[in-house]
Amino acid sequence: MEQTFGFHRTEILAAMLNALSLWFIAALIFFEASRRFDDTLDIDGGLMLGVGVAGLFVNMAAAWVLHRSAGESLNxxxxxxxxxxxLLGSVAVVAAGVLVLSLGWDIADPIFGIIIGVLVLASSFRLLWKVVHVLMEGTPSHLDLHQLCQRLEELDGVTGVHDIHAWSITTGYDALSAHVTADATVMQDPNPVLQRLREIASIEFGVGHVTIxxxxxxENCGEDHHIEHPKGLTPNHRSDES
Structure with a gap:
């Protein structure tokens, strides 16, 4: 199997393309704005205002539809x-059209264009940062690993948590791996504790894929990424994965 997690990362790659395409759009806006600083260009304020108003209503409707799901998927x-x-472009066109018609201020068109280009770049940087964070397997922003460790250590017989890693496979699907030390009583029958550890991570903290x-x-753990927690006694290993 070449993709053990399937094609969940396709959404993240699509979001990255979206962010980069916003850069391209901003570049086009800046280019067109620079052209319109030329005083020889004849700007039709009435046409500009009409197109801007039409685009404003269409984009407001689209934004209202997408807003409800924007937080659920980077794509x-x-x-x-x-x-x-x-939508911002339509607002700029309307504002510039009003200024051109009322004051004859043709320079308003490129000025508003530059402002919109800057806003588009700012929003795309935010999206791209989220994409890079996922691709670099950073800890999900909503997941507090220290709180998770404390919660796991509250179980009877659990003496510590170390070598813990958390990352996002895609939006809304997080993964976790951790080593958990326990006393001799737990090690005699580890399955109930393993089950409870998985439930805490998956149900209470929303982690979709848990490996403990x-x-x-x-003492004999060969991993380097340790969090300081109480140590147990002698090495003995048992793995469980969901």
Whole structure:
């Protein structure tokens, strides 16, 4: 099997393309704005205002539809940011059209264009940072590993948690691996404790894929990423994965 987690990361790659395409859109906005600083361009304020108002209503409707799901998926968030970019563009067109018609201020068009380009870049950087965080397997922002460790150590017989890793496979699907030390009583019948450890991680903390290795000591653990927790006695290993 080449993709053991399936194709969940496809959504993250699509979100990255969305973010990069927003950069391209911003570049086009800046280019067009620079052209419109030329005083020889004849700007039709009435046409600008009409197109801007029509686009404003269409983009408001699209933004309302996507807003409800934007927090559930980076890909949807990318689409939502595209719509917001269009919405801001429509607002700028309307504002510039009003200024051109009422004051004859043609320079308003490129000025508003540059402002919108900056806003589009800012929103795309936020999306791209989230994408990079997932691809670099950073700890999910909503998951407090210290609180999770404390909760696991509250179980009777558990003496410590170390070598804990948490990352996101895709939006809403997190993974966790950890080594847990326990006393001799637990090691005689580890299954109930392993089950309870998985339930805490999956149900209370929302982790979708949990891998826990139960040990009676961390002294012979070969992993480097340790969190300071109480140590057990002698090495003995049992693995459980869901």
């Amino acid at each position: 949807v968030e990318g689409a939502f940011l595209h719509v917001i970019a269009d 290795q139960l040990e009676d000591s961390m």
